Amino acid sequence: MYPWLQTTYNQLATRKQENKLHHALLLQGPSGIGKTEFVKQLATLLLCAKSVNGQSCGQCQSCLLQKAGNHPDNHEVMSEKQIGVDQIRDAIKKLSGSAQLSGAKVLIIHAAHSMTESSANALLKTLEEPTANTYLLLVTNKAERLLPTIISRCERIAMPVPTFAQTSAWLIKQWPEPVDEEFIHLYANSPLSLLNELQQEQSVPYADFKRGLEGLMTQQINPSKLANDWQTQVEKLLKWLQFWLHLQVKKSPQLSPQLWQLHQEAIQAVKRVRNPGVNKVLVLNQLLTDISLLKSH
Numbered sequence: 001m002y003p004w005l006q007t008t009y010n011q012l013a014t015r016k017q018e019n020k021l022h023h024a025l026l027l028q029g030p031s032g033i034g035k036t037e038f039v040k041q042l043a044t045l046l047l048c049a050k051s052v053n054g055q056s057c058g059q060c061q062s063c064l065l066q067k068a069g070n071h072p073d074n075h076e077v078m079s080e081k082q083i084g085v086d087q088i089r090d091a092i093k094k095l096s097g098s099a100q101l102s103g104a105k106v107l108i109i110h111a112a113h114s115m116t117e118s119s120a121n122a123l124l125k126t127l128e129e130p131t132a133n134t135y136l137l138l139v140t141n142k143a144e145r146l147l148p149t150i151i152s153r154c155e156r157i158a159m160p161v162p163t164f165a166q167t168s169a170w171l172i173k174q175w176p177e178p179v180d181e182e183f184i185h186l187y188a189n190s191p192l193s194l195l196n197e198l199q200q201e202q203s204v205p206y207a208d209f210k211r212g213l214e215g216l217m218t219q220q221i222n223p224s225k226l227a228n229d230w231q232t233q234v235e236k237l238l239k240w241l242q243f244w245l246h247l248q249v250k251k252s253p254q255l256s257p258q259l260w261q262l263h264q265e266a267i268q269a270v271k272r273v274r275n276p277g278v279n280k281v282l283v284l285n286q287l288l289t290d291i292s293l294l295k296s297h
C-alpha cells in the first residue's frame, strides 16, 4: 500500500472487522495518488476468507483468485469514455445471485463520474438496497460530475493527497537516480504521474526545460526556436511553465509584479490550449516571448 493511503486503508479495514463498513463507498481524490491500487487491495480484503488484523491472508482460494485476476465475485466496470447503462445492468445482474465462493461480492466502478445519467439511475436501487454481503466501490477523480442522488447514497471517502515529504521519501525507493527537487515539487501531489514521467522516455526532460528557459532569459535562445523544439508537448510544457513561474514569483520578490502577471498569463494559456482549433505552438510562443522580455526591462 502506498504510505500516504495507509491510514485510510487501516480505518476501512478496522471497520470491516467490526462489521461497520458501509456497503457503498465513494473513493474520491485526484489522479495519480494510487486510487486504483487502493480499491483493488480493499476488494481483496473484503473478499478474503481468512483476513487477519485487517490484512488479507494472501493464501486462501479467494486471495489466490484475486491475485490471478479472475475472482468470480469481484466485478469491475470501467470505460474509456462513458459507462453505458448496459454495463451497469450487466454488473447488477452478476451481483444478484449468491456469491460463488460463499464470501462477499464486490463491484468496483472505476471513473464512476463517466456513468451516463441512465447508468447512474440504473445503479440507484442497488445502492439503496444492495444484495446481501455486497460492497459497491465507486472510484472517481471528478466527484462533482456525479449525480447528487449517487453521492447521497454512498459514504464519501476522501483519499489523502501526499505531502512533498511523503512523495520524496517514496520516490527514493522507486527511482534510485537523483531527481531535481523542482521536478518533485511539480508533481508532488501526484506521485504516480511523477514516476511515470521519469520512466517515460521524455522528449523534453526537465533539465532541458530549465536550460531552455535559462537560454531564453539570457537572450541566447529565441522564443520561436524554443516553441518549435517543444511543439509536441505544448500542454505539458505550459503546465511546467505555470509551475516554474509560480516558483519564480516566490523566489524573486523584486520582480514579482511582472512575474505574477506572467504566471497569470501561463494559467490562461493552459486553459486556452484545451480548446480545439487553437494554434498551441503560437500560444506557447507568445508566453515564451513575454518571458524573454522579462529581464530587458
Ligand SMILES: [Zn+2]
Binding pocket: 048, 049, 050, 051, 056, 057, 058, 059, 060, 061, 062, 063
Ligand atoms: Zn485470503
